[in-house]
Every structure is written in C-alpha cells, then in structure tokens.
Amino acid sequence: MNNNQIEVMMKFFKRLLGICETPLPADSDAWAVQDGNVRINLSRMNELKNPGSGVRLEGKGLDPRLLVFHGDDGQYHAVANRCTHMGRRIDPIAGGSVIQCCSVSKSTFTYDGRPVGGAAQRPLKTYGISQDQETLTIKLDE
Numbered sequence: 001m002n003n004n005q006i007e008v009m010m011k012f013f014k015r016l017l018g019i020c021e022t023p024l025p026a027d028s029d030a031w032a033v034q035d036g037n038v039r040i041n042l043s044r045m046n047e048l049k050n051p052g053s054g055v056r057l058e059g060k061g062l063d064p065r066l067l068v069f070h071g072d073d074g075q076y077h078a079v080a081n082r083c084t085h086m087g088r089r090i091d092p093i094a095g096g097s098v099i100q101c102c103s104v105s106k107s108t109f110t111y112d113g114r115p116v117g118g119a120a121q122r123p124l125k126t127y128g129i130s131q132d133q134e135t136l137t138i139k140l141d142e
C-alpha cells in the first residue's frame, strides 16, 4: 500500500468515526461568551487567518457548539456545528465555497446554511457576525 492509498484510507476512517478536520483554538483565551455574544480576538486566533480556515468553539456554556470560519469570500461566518442529518461536526472546504459534514454522508451546505448535497435536508442555523478591528462578535440570539 502506498502513501496515497494510506491517506485515502485514513480519511475514510476519520469520516466513519466522525472526526472533523477543524481544530479547537490553540489559545483558549482568544474567545469568550459575554452577554449573549461570542467575542473573538482575531489577533490571538491564528486558526482564522486564511480564507478556507475555521475553528471549533465548544464549552464555556456555549450551546450549540459553533463552527466559525473565514470563507473563500473573505468574510467570517458562524454556524451551529451540528449537521442537521445526525449531528456531526462540519468543516469548511477551502476553495469550494461550501462547508461539509465530517461524516461518510458528507452533507454539504452553503455559507448561509442551505443544504446542497448529502443526506441533510434541513438548513444549519447561522449567526449574525460583525467585525470591529480585531474583534469578531457573533450574536447568539439571531
């Protein structure tokens, strides 16, 4: 078995187990939940630097967990990080202008949460997001 075949098998097993590609923040103090908003300090959140990148926000009383990503469109986006098929996590697909469930069924959504492929039929919940210099604010009540 060559390296390419091993990589394909590893990707398949990750999908089978529902292991996503998107990391948690390396700096856990780069974000906080305050007054119904999530605030992200972009200068400390290296995971969001490049278009196509993303970060998982989990814990700190956050429900549901969030996927925040820097889209191919250069904008930041936030969605509930639970696939509407069976609840697995979502990854941004760099260069594809879509986000995709990490499971075998690969439900695929537009940046505004509309399902466009795979098993999911219902849209993902999306959140309003704004930027003021190095601070991103995600409104949880929208």
Ligand code: FES
Binding pocket: 083, 084, 085, 086, 087, 088, 101, 102, 103, 104, 105, 106, 107, 118, 119, 120
């Ligand atoms: S959980 Fe996402 S496609 Fe099944």
